[in-house]
Amino acid sequence: MSNGYCWAHGGGKRCEGNGCIKPAYEHTQNLCELHFVHVKLRDDNHRGV
Template identity: 65%
Template sequence: MWWIKDFAFDMEVVSDASRKVAPVERSTKDAVGGMCKVPSCMNRAKSRGFCWSHGGGTKCKFETCEKIAISNGLCWAHGGGKRCAVKGCMRQAYERTANLCNNHYQERQHGAAASTGEGDSDSAAASNWQADDEETLPAPPSNQ
């Protein structure tokens, strides 16, 4: 069997007498994984015949949990995935936020008062946070 892009080719005997062979084209989508069992879904199946959207993929190892495992065989709720790099914080984190949860990432970016939403205008003024052009509110419409 040989491969070109999304197709696999088997060599079949066309005529027993001449022993000529011709490639027979078939889609690899049928050969590997198959399609989701949900009738209207056109996604490729992950496991148990379902795509990611319809419950395919590895299930969480935690007893009675039906969620999809993120890493180490566990879902987010049971400890799968990255956690915040701040000691004692168990919130989910991402590489795009420097392995910090959203709260700690915002705190590092904009200062403590801006991330928590607490405090009065004096504490907000004391932080080093300044609004970018994109963050300023649009001017109210003028009534002419």
């Protein structure tokens, strides 16, 4: 039961990563911590940061 909210705001939203069941958070853009770091690294590499 997520009520559309992330874990930090009283819901039980799951990561939007492919098949991932870990909890998601607003500060990680609805991803679990692991997938958020992966996406951030990929984006930084793509931009040449």
